[in-house]
Amino acid sequence: DSHIQYERVGADVTMKCGSMDWDAAVTWTANGTDIDESHLNGSYLILKKVDLTQSGQYSCYEGSSWHLKYQTYLRVGTPPREPLLMCRSNNYPKGFYCSWHLPTPTYIPNSFNISVIHGTREMVCEKDVFPKNRCHIRYLQLFSTVKYKVTLTVTNALGKNSTTLTFDEFTIVKPDPPENVVAKPVPNNPRRLEVSWQNPSSWPDPESFPLKFFLRYRPLILDQWQHVELSDGTSHTITDAYAGKEYIIQVAAKDNDIGTWSDWSVAVHATPWTEEPKHLTTEAQVAETTSTSTSSFMPPPTTKICDKGAVVGSGAVAVCWTAGLVLAAYGVLFI
Amino acid sequence: GDSWGLFTFLCAALCNLPALPALNCTEELGAGQSIQKTYDLTRYLEHQLRTLAGTYPDFNPPRLARAERAVPSATVDLDLWRGLTDNARLAANYRAYSGLLCYLRALDGQAGTAELRHRLGHFCSSLQGLVLSIASVMSSLGYPLPTSPAGPPAGPPGAPAAPNDFLKKMDDFWLLKELQTWLWRSAKDFNRLKKKVPPAVVTLRLEARGF
Numbered sequence: 001d002s003h004i005q006y007e008r009v010g011a012d013v014t015m016k017c018g019s020m021d022w023d024a025a026v027t028w029t030a031n032g033t034d035i036d037e038s039h040l041n042g043s044y045l046i047l048k049k050v051d052l053t054q055s056g057q058y059s060c061y062e063g064s065s066w067h068l069k070y071q072t073y074l075r076v077g078t079p080p081r082e083p084l085l086m087c088r089s090n091n092y093p094k095g096f097y098c099s100w101h102l103p104t105p106t107y108i109p110n111s112f113n114i115s116v117i118h119g120t121r122e123m124v125c126e127k128d129v130f131p132k133n134r135c136h137i138r139y140l141q142l143f144s145t146v147k148y149k150v151t152l153t154v155t156n157a158l159g160k161n162s163t164t165l166t167f168d169e170f171t172i173v174k175p176d177p178p179e180n181v182v183a184k185p186v187p188n189n190p191r192r193l194e195v196s197w198q199n200p201s202s203w204p205d206p207e208s209f210p211l212k213f214f215l216r217y218r219p220l221i222l223d224q225w226q227h228v229e230l231s232d233g234t235s236h237t238i239t240d241a242y243a244g245k246e247y248i249i250q251v252a253a254k255d256n257d258i259g260t261w262s263d264w265s266v267a268v269h270a271t272p273w274t275e276e277p278k279h280l281t282t283e284a285q286v287a288e289t290t291s292t293s294t295s296s297f298m299p300p301p302t303t304k305i306c307d308k309g310a311v312v313g314s315g316a317v318a319v320c321w322t323a324g325l326v327l328a329a330y331g332v333l334f335i
Numbered sequence: 336g337d338s339w340g341l342f343t344f345l346c347a348a349l350c351n352l353p354a355l356p357a358l359n360c361t362e363e364l365g366a367g368q369s370i371q372k373t374y375d376l377t378r379y380l381e382h383q384l385r386t387l388a389g390t391y392p393d394f395n396p397p398r399l400a401r402a403e404r405a406v407p408s409a410t411v412d413l414d415l416w417r418g419l420t421d422n423a424r425l426a427a428n429y430r431a432y433s434g435l436l437c438y439l440r441a442l443d444g445q446a447g448t449a450e451l452r453h454r455l456g457h458f459c460s461s462l463q464g465l466v467l468s469i470a471s472v473m474s475s476l477g478y479p480l481p482t483s484p485a486g487p488p489a490g491p492p493g494a495p496a497a498p499n500d501f502l503k504k505m506d507d508f509w510l511l512k513e514l515q516t517w518l519w520r521s522a523k524d525f526n527r528l529k530k531k532v533p534p535a536v537v538t539l540r541l542e543a544r545g546f
Contacts, residue, residue, distance in 0.1 A: 166393070
């Protein structure tokens with residue numbers, strides 16, 4: 001006759017050998033291994049301050065006949081701590097979802113019960129298939145001033161705990177990040193990058209509920225991001241990229257009027273267009289490369305920028321404001 | 336007693352102001368542009384309201400269970416909201432802001448400081464601008480203006496609006512919350528209208544009316 005027994009970590013556990021008398025001669029085993037008599041008090045098995053490693057199958061056999069008299073499965077665990085609950089609407093105005101988890105494991109099975117109340121009305125939260133700790137609610141009304149109250153209760157054999165979230169319809173709106181972010185160089189434009197993306201597919205109605213976007217970009221070698229906020233459109237051209245540098249670019253989305261910004265999209269990398277250098281050993285370039293530290297950086301030959309017809313080698317002397325600007329920019333970068 | 340009657344009269348007078356017919360200058364703007372302008376006004380008002388009233392995200396006082404205000408709630412069934420005709424959509428906004436304007440003007444007497452009265456006054460002017468803007472969109476599309484109810488509902492004269500000052504303030508909190516929610520709703524309402532009203536159609540209609 002076997003069953004399951006749940007006990008708290010650190011508790012003292014006394015196991016009785018079924019209906020056997022206290023003074024009966026018995027042998028206990030844990031997962032098939034005999035247990036030393038020092039743990040016995042008569043026919044009772046005493047386990048002091050149990051820990052997780054002591055979970056297992058405990059069996060009690062009558063002394064001489066070796067009949068199995070009692071068997072139990074000991075599961076050592078903890079009662080649940082206060083669960084962490086989060087609710088979010090990434091598909092406004094269709095509905096929202098709530099998801100939860102326990103801050104620390106209990107090591108024993110837990111069951112969850114969620115209730116969603118809107119004013120006087122109890123709403124149904126459709127649960128995802130186990131083991132996903134998530135459920136979905138469909139909005140019946142929009143633009144409500146009445147708060148939603150979500151209570152999650154966790155229960156296991158050793159106790160229960162719960163948490164409640166109260167919020168307004170608008171505060172939990174947070175779209176998923178934009179999808180399919182693509183960044184491309186622009187031919188013949190050494191300082192431009194063309195970025196395009198799509199609305200997150202989970203956002204059901206971008207026509208009536210338009211999204212606005214936040215783009216951030218920086219060259220890999222710098223820590224400082226540059227930001228652009230865009231109130232419409234799903235593309236943008238960066239026009240101030242440092243020539244020849246690889247960039248990292250991300251986009252985030254937000255409903256135009258309510259809620260919070262999405263997480264950043266997956267990062268994309270792109271390098272602006274650079275002209276193929278035809279001569280790699282001009283005097284001007286030798287002078288420049290002595291101050292660079294990154295190997296991926298190849299400055300375009302200064303003669304090309306200033307004057308297409310110039311003779312190779314005269315670039316260092318040529319008076320050309322464009323080269324001066326480029327040098328100044330590089331200088332700033334590498335100080 | 337007397338003060339209640341005077342209040343009702345004042346409200347009726349004030350509230351009939353937005354019912355003026357749209358001015359001729361709106362014919363110059365296509366409805367598309369007017370809708371954009373109205374949308375921008377709701378954004379501006381929402382920003383102003385946040386500065387004026389502050390945000391108390393967790394504050395959830397009890398609401399007085401009393402007779403329906405003249406201000407319709409922004410709350411609406413999702414499918415119903417989607418299916419609203421342009422006329423119904425605009426009319427709902429018009430009625431809501433007309434009523435809200437009236438109540439806000441009544442709040443003025445309770446504002447504690449001169450600075451607050453000044454800011455509230457400025458807000459009311461902006462809100463009136465919004466009401467007129469909606470009216471002009473409606474008339475440029477050929478929709479009749481709804482007749483707005485004149486101020487607070489007609490309760491028995493002399494009956495107090497709220498049992499005490501504190502509860503009245505809680506009531507006012509919910510009024511401002513409703514206003515904020517309307518401003519969020521309007522942004523979505525006008526987004527829908529923007530996509531559906533092509534300016535070209537409006538010009539034709541105006542020509543047909545001999546303007």
